[in-house]
Amino acid sequence: MTRDGIDGEAPTLDQARRQVEHYGLEVDPQAVLVAVRLISAGARVGRAAEAHFARFGLSTGRYRLLADLEDHGGEKSPSRLAADLDVSRATITGLLDGLEREGLIARRPSTEDGRGTVAVLTARGAQRLRDMASEHFGRLEAMVGGLSIEERAVFLDLLARVVRGSAALAAD
Amino acid sequence: MTRDGIDGEAPTLDQARRQVEHYGLEVDPQAVLVAVRLISAGARVGRAAEAHFARFGLSTGRYRLLADLEDHGGEKSPSRLAADLDVSRATITGLLDGLEREGLIARRPSTEDGRGTVAVLTARGAQRLRDMASEHFGRLEAMVGGLSIEERAVFLDLLARVVRGSAALAAD
DNA sequence: AGGCAATAGTTAGCCCCCTAATCACCTTGG
DNA sequence: CCAAGGTGATTAGGGGGCTAACTATTGCCT
Numbered sequence A, B: 001m002t003r004d005g006i007d008g009e010a011p012t013l014d015q016a017r018r019q020v021e022h023y024g025l026e027v028d029p030q031a032v033l034v035a036v037r038l039i040s041a042g043a044r045v046g047r048a049a050e051a052h053f054a055r056f057g058l059s060t061g062r063y064r065l066l067a068d069l070e071d072h073g074g075e076k077s078p079s080r081l082a083a084d085l086d087v088s089r090a091t092i093t094g095l096l097d098g099l100e101r102e103g104l105i106a107r108r109p110s111t112e113d114g115r116g117t118v119a120v121l122t123a124r125g126a127q128r129l130r131d132m133a134s135e136h137f138g139r140l141e142a143m144v145g146g147l148s149i150e151e152r153a154v155f156l157d158l159l160a161r162v163v164r165g166s167a168a169l170a171a172d
Numbered sequence C: 001a002g003g004c005a006a007t008a009g010t011t012a013g014c015c016c017c018c019t020a021a022t023c024a025c026c027t028t029g030g
Numbered sequence D: 001c002c003a004a005g006g007t008g009a010t011t012a013g014g015g016g017g018c019t020a021a022c023t024a025t026t027g028c029c030t
Helices: A013-022 A029-054 A060-071 A078-085 A089-101 A123-143 A149-165 B013-022 B029-054 B060-071 B078-085 B089-101 B123-143 B149-165
Strands: A105-109 A117-121 B105-109 B117-121
Touching (some): A029 A060, A029 B029, A029 B123, A060 A078, A060 A105, A078 A089, A089 A105, A123 B149, A149 B029, B013 B029, B060 B078, B060 B089, B060 B117, B060 B123, B089 B105
Antiparallel strands (some): A105 A117
């Protein structure tokens, strides 16, 4: 498991230790390992999610947008979507373009703001969500099936704290 | 903290419950929440990492490649890099292109395989790693600073198991 | 009222990652 | 010994995300 070259994906404690020593730093190798594993895990999970949504002709971003729209009654402005999904407005434009091309959402001008637009979930979009719901949620559940209820609670807590800590990466 | 609209980023248990109910599924909302939070956290951390590496004129992928190269004595074939970093060979080609353009690595033809190339860490590349080491590792350490030693160990374990579970997303 | 900063949305250009297809070279087996 | 299949690397084309810059509209403030 700590072998080299075979699994080739998860960074090891040895690697972290070697690096820290190589530069003569006084940093805890385990802390580095946790950080590196999290970054690596994030990428892996992200790609798995992308493959998952591809089955339904969607991507992670497009699904999140659709689901958020539905949860909000089927209508929302792009700016609001950007804030709620925590991505840039430009990204929302791109996601809406794709979803509109497939007829899963529609854009209509805002009635109360001349600059504004509102994204509307179409019947087709709602249908797509319905069609995939069972398999989608089933797989999500299976993904965390290896953890007990208590472990899940602990994981949620730790994850939230590390995510908060990740601000330290980008700070300044 | 479970309020809506303010933090606008982390999905809530309420949302998960609403969705599951909406489709009349027998799925544990907490399990869904954990999965969704993980996916969302992965994206967030990934973007933070990208911003972090941008400070040094690198990206996550480029840094990982450089670090792996150094840890391996400064030389490795693209295929080997692809396997060890767990990305496609095409991605490695792109990363090497960028790094070569900046003079951080060089490509030279393999001596024992006419098809092969080997990526070599240049002095400039090694220097770049040295220059950023202190800040880089310091920030990584700060990122997980909110967790105690024991919590880090627990987190590593849970993370590994969830990542293993993420195969369930892409399976079939 | 008139000017000007703030906001909504889009566009353009960049990087990362992917898959599929291509070309070159290696290796094996009839 | 040479054809066929395998492997190394690249290219082409796609999607997602970002920032910065641009257009249009709003709304505040003097």
